[in-house]
Amino acid sequence: MKVIPLSPSAYAFExxxxxxxxxxxxxxxxRGYGLDDRAIRTFKQFRTAxxxxxxxxxxxx
Amino acid sequence: xxxxxxxxxxxxxxxxxxxxxxxxxDPIIYNLRLVQGDLNDLAQRxxxxxxxxxxxxxxxxxxxxxxxxxxxAFDQVFRxxxxxxxxxxxxxxxxxxxxxTVPQGRGMFRWLRDFLRPYEAAPEPPPPPIAAARPRVRxxxxxxxxxxxxxxxxxxxxxxxxAKLAFAAGEVLPHExxxxxxxxxxxxxxxxxxxxxxxxxxxxxxxxHGRIIGNEQLMVLxxxxxxxxxxxxxxFDLILHGHxxxxxxxxxxxxxxxxxxxxxxVASAGAAALTRERNHTDSCGFNFIEVADNGRxxxxxxxxxxxxxxLIDTVQGTRNIDYRIYEEPFAAVARRGYWRARQMHKIxxxxxxxxxxxxxNGDLIVDNRLAGLRHAAPVPNVxxxxxxxxxxxxxRLAVGPSLDEASLGRQVKLSEGPAIGRRRQFVIAIPGDSLxxxxxxxxxxxxxxxxxxxxxxxxxxxxRRVNPPRDGRPERxxxxxxxxxxxxxxxxIRLRLPSAxxxxxxxxxxxxxxxxxxxxxxxxxxxxxxxxxxxxxPDDALTGYTVQGLTWLAAERRWRLKVRRPMVxxxxxxxxxxxxxxxxxxxxxxxxxxxxxxLALELRLRTGSPSAPAQAAVQVFDELTRDLSTMLSGSGxxxxxxxxxxxxDQALLxxxxxxxxRSWADTPVRHxxxxxxxxxxxxxxxxxxxTIAWSNAPDQSALVQPKPYPYEPGEDAxxxxxxxxxxxxxxxxxxxxxxxxxxxxxxxxSWGTLSKIPTMGYPTAxxxxxxxxxxxxxxxxxxxxxxxxxxxx
Numbered sequence: 092m093k094v095i096p097l098s099p100s101a102y103a104f105e106x107x108x109x110x111x112x113x114x115x116x117x118x119x120x121x122r123g124y125g126l127d128d129r130a131i132r133t134f135k136q137f138r139t140a141x142x143x144x145x146x147x148x149x150x151x152x
Numbered sequence: 153x154x155x156x157x158x159x160x161x162x163x164x165x166x167x168x169x170x171x172x173x174x175x176x177x178d179p180i181i182y183n184l185r186l187v188q189g190d191l192n193d194l195a196q197r198x199x200x201x202x203x204x205x206x207x208x209x210x211x212x213x214x215x216x217x218x219x220x221x222x223x224x225a226f227d228q229v230f231r232x233x234x235x236x237x238x239x240x241x242x243x244x245x246x247x248x249x250x251x252x253t254v255p256q257g258r259g260m261f262r263w264l265r266d267f268l269r270p271y272e273a274a275p276e277p278p279p280p281p282i283a284a285a286r287p288r289v290r291x292x293x294x295x296x297x298x299x300x301x302x303x304x305x306x307x308x309x310x311x312x313x314x315a316k317l318a319f320a321a322g323e324v325l326p327h328e329x330x331x332x333x334x335x336x337x338x339x340x341x342x343x344x345x346x347x348x349x350x351x352x353x354x355x356x357x358x359x360x361h362g363r364i365i366g367n368e369q370l371m372v373l374x375x376x377x378x379x380x381x382x383x384x385x386x387x388f389d390l391i392l393h394g395h396x397x398x399x400x401x402x403x404x405x406x407x408x409x410x411x412x413x414x415x416x417x418v419a420s421a422g423a424a425a426l427t428r429e430r431n432h433t434d435s436c437g438f439n440f441i442e443v444a445d446n447g448r449x450x451x452x453x454x455x456x457x458x459x460x461x462x463l464i465d466t467v468q469g470t471r472n473i474d475y476r477i478y479e480e481p482f483a484a485v486a487r488r489g490y491w492r493a494r495q496m497h498k499i500x501x502x503x504x505x506x507x508x509x510x511x512x513n514g515d516l517i518v519d520n521r522l523a524g525l526r527h528a529a530p531v532p533n534v535x536x537x538x539x540x541x542x543x544x545x546x547x548r549l550a551v552g553p554s555l556d557e558a559s560l561g562r563q564v565k566l567s568e569g570p571a572i573g574r575r576r577q578f579v580i581a582i583p584g585d586s587l588x589x590x591x592x593x594x595x596x597x598x599x600x601x602x603x604x605x606x607x608x609x610x611x612x613x614x615x616r617r618v619n620p621p622r623d624g625r626p627e628r629x630x631x632x633x634x635x636x637x638x639x640x641x642x643x644x645i646r647l648r649l650p651s652a653x654x655x656x657x658x659x660x661x662x663x664x665x666x667x668x669x670x671x672x673x674x675x676x677x678x679x680x681x682x683x684x685x686x687x688x689x690p691d692d693a694l695t696g697y698t699v700q701g702l703t704w705l706a707a708e709r710r711w712r713l714k715v716r717r718p719m720v721x722x723x724x725x726x727x728x729x730x731x732x733x734x735x736x737x738x739x740x741x742x743x744x745x746x747x748x749x750x751l752a753l754e755l756r757l758r759t760g761s762p763s764a765p766a767q768a769a770v771q772v773f774d775e776l777t778r779d780l781s782t783m784l785s786g787s788g789x790x791x792x793x794x795x796x797x798x799x800x801d802q803a804l805l806x807x808x809x810x811x812x813x814r815s816w817a818d819t820p821v822r823h824x825x826x827x828x829x830x831x832x833x834x835x836x837x838x839x840x841x842x843t844i845a846w847s848n849a850p851d852q853s854a855l856v857q858p859k860p861y862p863y864e865p866g867e868d869a870x871x872x873x874x875x876x877x878x879x880x881x882x883x884x885x886x887x888x889x890x891x892x893x894x895x896x897x898x899x900x901x902s903w904g905t906l907s908k909i910p911t912m913g914y915p916t917a918x919x920x921x922x923x924x925x926x927x928x929x930x931x932x933x934x935x936x937x938x939x940x941x942x943x944x945x
Binding site: 092094095096097098099100101102103104105106110111112113115116120121124125126129130133134136137138139140141142143144145 | 511512513651739742745746748749775779782783788833836837840841842843844845846847848849851852853855856882883884885887889910912913915918919920921922923924925926927929930931933934936937939940
């Protein structure tokens with residue numbers, strides 16, 4: 092992760108390594124930050140790269 | 153042949169035609185009237201103003217000053233005899249007089265008799281008697297009408313009648329010099345071009361071969377140095393002369409290293425229409441002089457054979473054989489331009505240094521230092537300078553302008569004047585007594601503009617799509633510039649770019665904002681007036697000259713452009729290319745589709761008619777909010793927090809809230825809480841495709857600031873302690889992340905005292921930051937699947 096100081100109180104974080112990819116985030120790491128089984132289960136389930144939007148003007152909502 | 157010369161002259165479409173003498177060989181009224189008529193014809197055909205001066209052949213028979221004295225015929229034909237000072241021009245219609253009969257004789261005797269024959273009596277009444285104490289002044293200063301820029305013309309008479317048997321030699325008599333000096337001293341209105349016309353040479357002649365007929369003693373003025381000194385003192389740009397009928401071009405610079413020096417050009421041409429070679433004259437020719445809008449003088453010297461028709465244009469000839477081009481070095485153009493500006497303005501300064509710093513966030517920090525400000529006498533008690541701060545529509549003047557301590561200590565005062573559209577106007581008042589000190593007046597002004605600089609080609613395209621620029625600027629460029637509005641001895645522009653641009657090579661662009669014919673001074677600030685809607689005119693020659701002053705200062709990691717005596721009315725710009733990431737058309741199209749879908753979801757939720765997937769999406773977002781609170785708080789969850797999913801609306805160039813959750817209220821954040829692209833934290837995170845973490849620290853910058861939270865009336869309006877803005881994408885695998893792939897931003901605000909957000913900037917927190925980013929993206933993916941109805945509520 093590339094950290095870019097913007098000001099004394101603000102930072103920007105730019106992904107710059109394989110460790111920043113979602114695939115590299117482990118369950119153990121997430122548990123270490125306080126997330127429960129539900130959160131980790133959905134994390135594993137929805138690591139999808141792309142999701143196609145609804146076709147044309149047929150918005151399902 | 154003369155007709156061909158006229159045709160070639162007309163083809164050049166001149167504004168001004170100068171004839172430097174020797175129109176005739178026998179200076180009688182009849183001959184001069186014939187020439188006058190022909191020059192009138194030329195003037196009418198060319199639509200130009202024609203000015204002539206007398207050559208030695210126009211006032212002395214065969215051009216030799218002997219015992220007969222000077223003829224007044226030229227003055228009677230070409231000058232207003234009733235005026236105390238001569239008037240210019242070939243304006244009257246020629247009235248030929250009867251030709252006198254020349255007595256017949258043989259050989260040398262006939263020549264000598266003709267030579268010593270008195271001039272014929274003039275049919276016009278003689279000029280009024282002039283008091284003996286005031287010798288007649290034949291030289292004159294005039295300003296021709298109808299020219300595209302103000303031109304001062306000095307027509308200098310060098311045919312002295314005082315020195316008998318001077319033959320072809322010339323002198324500008326002392327009383328002529330005094331009259332010229334006096335008249336020039338009275339010329340209050342500065343002229344953008346000063347041309348002196350004199351018949352005799354002011355410099356030695358190249359290739360005279362030392363022969364008697366081409367003897368320089370008869371060609372060069374006996375007091376040439378006095379004349380040159382006078383013209384240099386009054387900063388003449390061009391000296392045109394004839395006499396020897398040889399083309400020659402010289403640049404003079406009496407003091408090139410001196411700031412008071414002024415470059416002059418001296419040009420002569422061959423005879424216009426000789427049918428055969430005479431007296432070792434040059435081949436026939438004339439000079440075509442062009443003055444560009446930036447003041448650059450270019451002399452094209454045409455040469456054609458005796459009895460031959462001249463070239464119509466350079467395209468017909470061979471350079472350096474049929475014509476030669478003398479183009480003024482731009483350093484000389486700049487020096488002359490500076491002195492012209494000094495003549496027109498009362499104020500000038502030794503230096504101006506503009507320091508621009510572009511931050512990683514696209515903010516612009518500006519320091520404007522002025523030193524050595526001077527004012528022509530009388531110096532007023534207070535001198536005011538105007539400082540205009542222009543911010544783009546999406547930008548914000550976050551800091552200042554403000555003066556530094558040293559300026560305040562010198563009693564310099566700053567106040568704000570009326571705005572000019574989107575531009576804020578500030579007035580700096582400088583005590584007059586500081587201008588008379590050795591260091592002159594000065595100040596340092598500082599200001600900062602947030603969200604001012606475009607950082608990517610994508611952003612440039614987005615802004616152009618919604619607000620097309622009217623100034624014709626090229627795409628995919630960003631720039632900083634300085635407009636020079638009064639004379640400056642040394643201009644310096646310093647530029648520091650973000651790290652992403654350090655490998656970019658900036659370039660220079662110079663543009664004229666004021667044309668020479670429209671140069672006006674604002675009397676309040678003594679600056680050149682520039683219209684608000686003035687269209688810049690690129691000046692490639694000025695750009696080519698200026699770029700030499702651009703250097704990279706490696707130790708300071710900044711670019712520096714130094715310009716000595718920048719041209720007033722011109723804008724000096726440093727620009728650089730914007731990085732672009734090629735867009736995958738399919739991904740870009742799908743990304744836009746998701747933005748539209750989620751914006752439509754917000755509308756359905758707000759109007760109270762959401763579908764089951766929409767309601768399920770709200771629950772997913774609530775879960776995401778709780779999980780972020782768990783991860784980002786230091787105590788298992790924040791007591792007070794707020795989160796929102798902002799989606800990019802490309803029609804308005806803003807981020808709009810679609811889903812939100814606040815710990816103290818069941819209602820969402822206001823739907824009209826729009827965050828402009830690049831502004832606040834969410835706007836900056838989306839534009840730069842970077843997660844941004846901010847904390848409400850005591851030393852926080854005014855540039856990187858969140859938009860004020862839109863509290864409802866009656867709510868506790870406590871400021872957030874920390875905020876993180878996380879971009880979410882359509883395809884999170886793309887590297888590098890790009891705005892055309894970004895759907896929006898998830899923003900989480902914490903009011904907790906133990907929030908981990910302020911620690912995200914530590915190097916050891918990189919894994920934590922990656923986890924927060926990744927978790928947010930995955931939950932956003934789940935939300936999208938829910939919107940599609942793929943995930944059961």
